[in-house]
Amino acid sequence: MRTYLGELEELIMLTVGVLYPEAYGVSVMDELKVQAGRTLNISSVHSVLIRLEDKGFLKSYMSEPREERGGRRKRIFTLTASGKIVLEESQLLRNQLYAMIPKPAFDFKLT
Amino acid sequence: MKHKPPKWAEKFLSWYCREDLLDEIQGDIYELFDRKAVDSKRAANREFVWNVIRFFRIKNIKKRTTDNYTNTITTAMLKNNLTVFLRSFRKNPGHSLLSLFGLSIAFACTFLIILWVNNEFAFDRFHADSENIFKVITHLDANDSYQTQFTAGFNLNAGSLPEVEEVTHISTGTRWPHELCFSPVIESADCIYFSGVYASPNLFSTFSFPILSGDPNPLDDVAQIAISEKMSHMLYGDESPLGKIIKIDGTKEVSIAAVFKNIPSQSSIEFDFALPYKILQQQWGINDESLQKQFFDVYLKTVSNVSSEALSKKLNNPSVIGEEYISKKISYEAIPFTQWHLNSVYENGRLVGGRIDYVHLFILIALLVLATAVINFVNLATARASLRAKEIGVRKAIGAVKSSLVIQFMSESFLMVFIAFLLGIVWTLLALPQFNTLVDDTLSLSALDGSMMLYMFGFLIFITLLAGLYPSLVMSSFQSAKILKGLEIKRFNGSVNIRKTLMALQLCLSIGIILFSTVIHFQLNFIRQKNLGFDKENMIRVEPTYRLLKSYDAFKDQSLKSKVISGMTVTNSNPLHIDSKTMAVEWSGKSVDTNISFQTIGTIDNFTELFDLKVLEGRQFFDQNQTEESMWAEAIITESAAKLFGFKNPIGEKIKILNYLDCEIVGVINDFHTASLKESILPVIIYRKPVEQLSGIYIKYKAGHAEEAIQDINTIYKSLEPDTSIKYWFQDETFDKLYKTESIASNLVLAFSLVSILIAIIGIVGLATFNTLRKTKEIGVRRVFGATQLESLLVLVREFVWVMTVALIVAVPVAWFFSRRWLQSYAYRTEIPWVTFAFILIGAIFLILFIIWIQSQKIISTNPTKSLRSD
Numbered sequence: 001m002r003t004y005l006g007e008l009e010e011l012i013m014l015t016v017g018v019l020y021p022e023a024y025g026v027s028v029m030d031e032l033k034v035q036a037g038r039t040l041n042i043s044s045v046h047s048v049l050i051r052l053e054d055k056g057f058l059k060s061y062m063s064e065p066r067e068e069r070g071g072r073r074k075r076i077f078t079l080t081a082s083g084k085i086v087l088e089e090s091q092l093l094r095n096q097l098y099a100m101i102p103k104p105a106f107d108f109k110l111t
Numbered sequence: 112m113k114h115k116p117p118k119w120a121e122k123f124l125s126w127y128c129r130e131d132l133l134d135e136i137q138g139d140i141y142e143l144f145d146r147k148a149v150d151s152k153r154a155a156n157r158e159f160v161w162n163v164i165r166f167f168r169i170k171n172i173k174k175r176t177t178d179n180y181t182n183t184i185t186t187a188m189l190k191n192n193l194t195v196f197l198r199s200f201r202k203n204p205g206h207s208l209l210s211l212f213g214l215s216i217a218f219a220c221t222f223l224i225i226l227w228v229n230n231e232f233a234f235d236r237f238h239a240d241s242e243n244i245f246k247v248i249t250h251l252d253a254n255d256s257y258q259t260q261f262t263a264g265f266n267l268n269a270g271s272l273p274e275v276e277e278v279t280h281i282s283t284g285t286r287w288p289h290e291l292c293f294s295p296v297i298e299s300a301d302c303i304y305f306s307g308v309y310a311s312p313n314l315f316s317t318f319s320f321p322i323l324s325g326d327p328n329p330l331d332d333v334a335q336i337a338i339s340e341k342m343s344h345m346l347y348g349d350e351s352p353l354g355k356i357i358k359i360d361g362t363k364e365v366s367i368a369a370v371f372k373n374i375p376s377q378s379s380i381e382f383d384f385a386l387p388y389k390i391l392q393q394q395w396g397i398n399d400e401s402l403q404k405q406f407f408d409v410y411l412k413t414v415s416n417v418s419s420e421a422l423s424k425k426l427n428n429p430s431v432i433g434e435e436y437i438s439k440k441i442s443y444e445a446i447p448f449t450q451w452h453l454n455s456v457y458e459n460g461r462l463v464g465g466r467i468d469y470v471h472l473f474i475l476i477a478l479l480v481l482a483t484a485v486i487n488f489v490n491l492a493t494a495r496a497s498l499r500a501k502e503i504g505v506r507k508a509i510g511a512v513k514s515s516l517v518i519q520f521m522s523e524s525f526l527m528v529f530i531a532f533l534l535g536i537v538w539t540l541l542a543l544p545q546f547n548t549l550v551d552d553t554l555s556l557s558a559l560d561g562s563m564m565l566y567m568f569g570f571l572i573f574i575t576l577l578a579g580l581y582p583s584l585v586m587s588s589f590q591s592a593k594i595l596k597g598l599e600i601k602r603f604n605g606s607v608n609i610r611k612t613l614m615a616l617q618l619c620l621s622i623g624i625i626l627f628s629t630v631i632h633f634q635l636n637f638i639r640q641k642n643l644g645f646d647k648e649n650m651i652r653v654e655p656t657y658r659l660l661k662s663y664d665a666f667k668d669q670s671l672k673s674k675v676i677s678g679m680t681v682t683n684s685n686p687l688h689i690d691s692k693t694m695a696v697e698w699s700g701k702s703v704d705t706n707i708s709f710q711t712i713g714t715i716d717n718f719t720e721l722f723d724l725k726v727l728e729g730r731q732f733f734d735q736n737q738t739e740e741s742m743w744a745e746a747i748i749t750e751s752a753a754k755l756f757g758f759k760n761p762i763g764e765k766i767k768i769l770n771y772l773d774c775e776i777v778g779v780i781n782d783f784h785t786a787s788l789k790e791s792i793l794p795v796i797i798y799r800k801p802v803e804q805l806s807g808i809y810i811k812y813k814a815g816h817a818e819e820a821i822q823d824i825n826t827i828y829k830s831l832e833p834d835t836s837i838k839y840w841f842q843d844e845t846f847d848k849l850y851k852t853e854s855i856a857s858n859l860v861l862a863f864s865l866v867s868i869l870i871a872i873i874g875i876v877g878l879a880t881f882n883t884l885r886k887t888k889e890i891g892v893r894r895v896f897g898a899t900q901l902e903s904l905l906v907l908v909r910e911f912v913w914v915m916t917v918a919l920i921v922a923v924p925v926a927w928f929f930s931r932r933w934l935q936s937y938a939y940r941t942e943i944p945w946v947t948f949a950f951i952l953i954g955a956i957f958l959i960l961f962i963i964w965i966q967s968q969k970i971i972s973t974n975p976t977k978s979l980r981s982d
Contacts, residue, residue: 025139042139043165050170068145072138
């Protein structure tokens with residue numbers, strides 16, 4: 001079965017890639033704010049991350065406990081191989097489709 | 112010190128969150144919190160809470176871990192529980208049957224009361240628009256006090272209010288012209304009396320009295336009548352009565368336009384026929400103008416969601432009520448029709464209750480009876496537990512966990528309660544006919560609909576929990592090692608104390624109910640036997656027709672020839688309950704602002720003689736025929752009336768009554784009760800009236816010859832009035848009817864107090880048996896050491912002494928308090944019967960001792976070696 005990526009899922013996967021090797025809930029949330037201007041609640045980010053892990057596009061491990069987190073550990077996410085394929089596929093599809101748009105479609109004239 | 116997030120939110124998070132996700136989620140939220148806390152602690156707190164709530168998602172919530180335990184309830188186990196239950200039942204059948212019996216009787220009581228209460232609350236609710244129907248009542252401001260009448264003026268202009276859809280006037284009554292004699296289609300048969308109403312055309316659209324056949328608006332036409340199915344059947348058999356001509360009073364012809372369904376018993380408006388107002392006008396001989404001045408039952412049907420307060424306010428608008436009534440200090444109040452049946456007693460213009468008081472009383476009694484029965488059940492169940500301690504010990508030793516024991520005992524209690532429930536339904540069915548005669552109603556189990564059944568089931572579960580929880584907790588917490596070594600005694604004493612407390616409570620309730628019902632009984636006897644001031648025994652009231660009154664002299668002469676009839680008189684009002692109250696009495700020296708109600712009786716010469724009233728001053732009416740003028744001009748007053756007038760010598764003083772009758776006082780007689788004993792004696796004025804204008808013939812017969820008297824009167828009646836059948840009542844029956852509600856209530860309370868005695872006895876028997884069993888060895892040892900039988904008995908009795916004392920000490924003042932409150936509603940009341948109270952208490956003590964004695968007989972009288980050797 002082919003799995004499709006949602007827009008937010010794709011965005012979060014890309015961010016996880018960008019933040020390597022420090023991608024976890026809060027950092028992903030912050031990065032999304034900076035890069036895409038999207039304000040998300042931490043719980044939404046968290047549930048997307050868990051979902052992506054369930055789909056096998058991300059994998060995770062627990063970091064060492066941190067003082068600033070009240071002695072709690074972080075779940076650090078990294079991309080998996082199938083995650084990479086899925087990202088590439090969607091990139092490709094995008095480029096392909098973009099290239100197929102005929103020139104006149106971009107030809108904006110005052111009518 | 113670093114700022115901390117709100118504790119409760121933290122706790123909530125760690126309570127719901129999946130363990131494998133908890134660490135990272137907590138970490139993330141804390142990190143954000145710390146970051147925010149630098150700027151603002153409050154904002155950080157807010158965000159923390161918000162995040163905790165946002166994380167509360169199905170995916171993040173703990174899953175129930177089912178795989179750690181195997182399912183504790185299996186069919187095999189349930190089967191085993193059932194077997195053990197049946198065995199313990201068989202081993203101790205008396206005990207189990209007792210508690211079953213007690214509980215089932217209480218259930219039956221509760222069911223009966225639920226049926227009755229349900230029926231009471233369902234009154235008048237069968238109308239499709241019952242929520243939007245209001246009854247209009249009238250308050251009359253008589254200076255300091257208000258008088259309330261349940262009628263309103265015909266000229267009430269409620270139709271002008273936008274929210275009022277329909278205004279229905281209904282003229283009701285118990286006598287002519289509301290009660291009429293109709294001849295059946297079969298000739299030679301006697302005519303049959305039916306009572307009916309005169310009503311506005313929209314009677315059948317305001318109320319849901321379905322019309323079976325004929326004109327849907329039968330009262331539109333002036334010469335039409337609508338009759339009930341029952342009346343149609345009695346008059347015409349299976350023939351269709353539509354279009355037939357009926358003669359009213361043998362003169363006015365009306366045609367039958369419609370047949371309506373019999374009025375259900377849950378209706379406060381009852382009638383067998385309905386006629387338009389035009390006929391009433393003809394009957395009374397009044398024109399439209401004077402009709403406007405009359406007061407009738409008035410019902411308003413409104414659009415939905417109209418409050419009675421708002422409606423009342425609008426009714427008192429000058430354009431609605433009319434300036435005239437405002438100047439007479441009359442005001443209207445709209446009351447929801449559905450509440451009318453239960454709330455219809457007004458005192459001083461305020462609602463003070465009505466039947467609802469009885470409804471509350473019985474709900475209370477049902478709860479009390481149920482409580483005593485449940486306490487019994489709990490007591491007996493915990494008592495049984497001690498006998499089964501070993502079983503529990505063994506169960507625990509072989510690995511039963513506490514929850515499975517609780518389940519076992521709960522299921523046993525459920526089984527018991529369920530059987531009791533079914534038995535209760537059986538008792539209910541058996542008792543229903545008796546109960547119906549007691550409450551004078553037609554209740555049936557079929558009145559319980561689906562939702563009621565659901566409630567019943569909830570009730571069943573509730574009782575199961577109530578009755579099963581304590582025993583099962585006590586039993587399951589026994590420690591197996593201790594039980595098996597026989598060391599559980601200490602722990603068990605705790606539950607003995609709780610049992611004793613419950614026992615005392617139950618005894619207290621039972622005795623309280625018994626004492627209270629004694630007071631009710633005494634009061635009703637007091638009423639029945641109280642000297643009313645006049646004679647009501649051996650008297651028949653006959654409803655005369657106009658023709659009969661015309662030939663009254665002949666009727667009287669012929670009747671008196673009968674050996675069993677000793678006298679007769681005629682009045683316009685029954686002295687047992689005089690309907691007419693008037694403030695229109697003028698006398699010299701009356702101050703302007705005096706508003707005193709008098710009751711009046713119009714009658715003929717021999718009234719005082721026949722009713723055995725004592726003439727204290729002056730004389731009674733002359734018995735010779737007088738002229739019309741002189742007849743009008745005499746009045747006899749009662750003592751209290753004389754006192755109110757304030758004349759030194761009332762004889763010969765002139766008074767004016769009913770605004771047109773000038774009378775001279777010729778005599779003063781003793782006071783007599785003219786209403787229910789709930790009300791104080793009212794002053795009465797007796798005046799003379801021509802026979803033809805009166806409405807009731809009172810015939811005195813020789814005691815014990817009622818049958819013959821009726822026969823003789825009937826023969827004479829037939830000869831003078833061949834067209835109608837005789838209608839008669841016995842005065843003492845009419846008197847009993849005055850206290851119908853009270854005597855129903857008294858019967859019910861008596862019945863329930865018997866039940867509570869029964870339940871209390873069951874409780875005492877159960878506990879005494881149990882106690883005796885527990886003390887078998889102790890008594891054996893005592894006997895060996897030379898105690899007499901009586902001394903051994905005292906050992907057992909000692910257990911109950913405190914229970915009894917406390918119960919009695921608490922029950923008496925409580926019963927006293929409630930009895931006094933109930934007695935307050937009577938103007939004439941009996942004293943609290945302390946002597947009887949004492950007898951009841953002594954009786955209760957002896958009964959308890961007797962039960963203990965009976966129960967312990969076997970053990971005390973057996974050879975102690977036997978009881979000591981057992982085990």
